Structures are given as structure tokens and as C-alpha cells.
Amino acid sequence: NFAASNPLLKQMQEGAPVDVFASADQETMDKAQKAQLIKPESRKNFVSNTVVLIVPAQGKKFGSLAELKKAQRIAVGSPESVPVGRYTRDALKSAGLWETLQPSFIYGNSVRQVLDYVARGEVDAGIVYATDAKQRADKVDVCLTLTGHKPVTYPIAVATTGSNAAMGQAFVDFALSPEGQAILARYGFSKP
Structure with missing residues (x-):
């Protein structure tokens, strides 16, 4: 049992509170910081990811973003509330396709919802993180990696809203440690 060999993970498994906030984009973390929900000095980027079609x-495979013009339904995260939706918008705007493709968009409330639409064959294509696509590799195929957006780096910080900031800092330190990074790499994340 991995948790038994790591005191932090063992405490978490036993129900110890961990006061941490992690986000799939900088914008969401910026909002949390502005609202004083995190300790700014604890904020670090702990992993990176890629956005894929x-x-x-x-x-049917699409060899380029321009080929998406042939798709009837494309699942994307809502840019107003879903970080991958913002990366999608930026990438498609960079490619000059955002406005053109909008009539085909089926908006998801989360990256998982977008992934589910594609996995169930309810849409022709979708845009998600590579790590999410990896989790459903039996149900989805990756066609290409998107560019034209900010780097996808995930920040983590100790939250100010709980009662166990020490455990939160221990978790942030663990996520940044070689051991934590090795665990995250197994799920497809890259170093920041």
C-alpha cells in the first residue's frame, strides 16, 4: 500500500483535512488569489498539460483544425466556466476558426462532460486535456494537439478557508516533490 509508506498520504487516507486549492488554469487561481482564498506565497505551478482534439x-479523424468545418457537432468546454474551454477558444481564435465553428459547438459544463459526449459517440469531435483523453483511450482517439493558446500550467496553493494550513503546505510540497511528480506523470501530466 503506497499510502502506508508515505505519512502525508496515510493521514489523508485517514480523513485529515488538507487545505489546498489547485486549478487547471491560471485565471481561476488568479480569481481565488484576488478573493484572498489562497496564501499567495504558497502558489506554485505543479504540472502542465496539453489540449487535444x-x-x-x-x-472519422480530423487531420487539421480546418477540417472541423465538416463536423456537425463539436463538444467544447464553456469558456465562461471551464478552463479547457478558454484554451479551446484561444486556440481556435488563433486559427481563425472560432466564429466559423460556433454553430457546431455543444458546450460542456466540465472537461469530463465534453469527454463523455465524445466517448459515447454523441458528437463528431471534442477538445479536452490530453490527460483526460488518456483516461478514456478505449473510447476516444486523439487526432491532434492544439496550439495557439497560453501554456497549460496548473497552479496549486494552500487555501485560507480551512483549519489545517500545515497539512495543505505539506501536500503542496509533496505535489512538487520527485515522488509526487512521478505519481502525476503516471496520469499523463508533465512537469511545469
């Missing part, structure tokens, strides 16, 4: 397994 996916299709249902064995579905």
Missing part, C-alpha cells in the same frame, strides 16, 4: 474511437 479527440474523436470517438474508430470515428
